Amino acid sequence: MKEGSKVRKIAFVGDHLPRKCGIATFTSDLLAAVAAAHPQSQCLSVSVNDIQDGYEYPEVVRFEIEEQDLSSYLRAADFLNISNVDIVCLQHEFGIFGGTAGGHILAFLRELRMPVVTT
Structure with a gap:
């Protein structure tokens, strides 16, 4: 990001540690x-849970999606929209x-009102 960028809030969506998954580690x-390189920006995570009780996430995880619950994906999109997130970085x-075939994420993406970057 350029110095003086208007990107102030970045959300990372995917699995997150302590879930044992390569994408969780990557995310x-x-x-x-990104948080270390751009301390002026707030970074947060929206994590996908594969177990009913979820995980004991660090504070940076601000919202949890229940993997098989479509309404959970829609609530996550609402959360990001009302939180004034500037950009979403989706880990797929x-x-x-x-x-x-993972279609719930498409419903989530349709509801977002900000740009999305996918890796």
């Missing part, structure tokens, strides 16, 4: 690296999102 590391891997 956690990416968020930490086949099998980590609920619905037929």
Whole structure:
């Protein structure tokens, strides 16, 4: 990001540590690296849970999505919209999102009112 960028709030969506998953490690590391490189921006995570009780996440995880619950994805989109997030960084891997072929994430993306970057 350029110095003086208007991007002040960045949300990372995907799995997050302590979930044991490569994407969880990647998302956690990416968020930490972006936060360190751009301390003027607030970074937060929206994590996808594959177990009913979720995980004991760090404070940076601000919202949890229940993997197989479509309404949970829609609530997450609402949360990001009302939180004035400037950009969403979506971490995608086949099998980590609920619905037929991971289709719940498409409903989530349709509801967002900010740009999305996907890795």
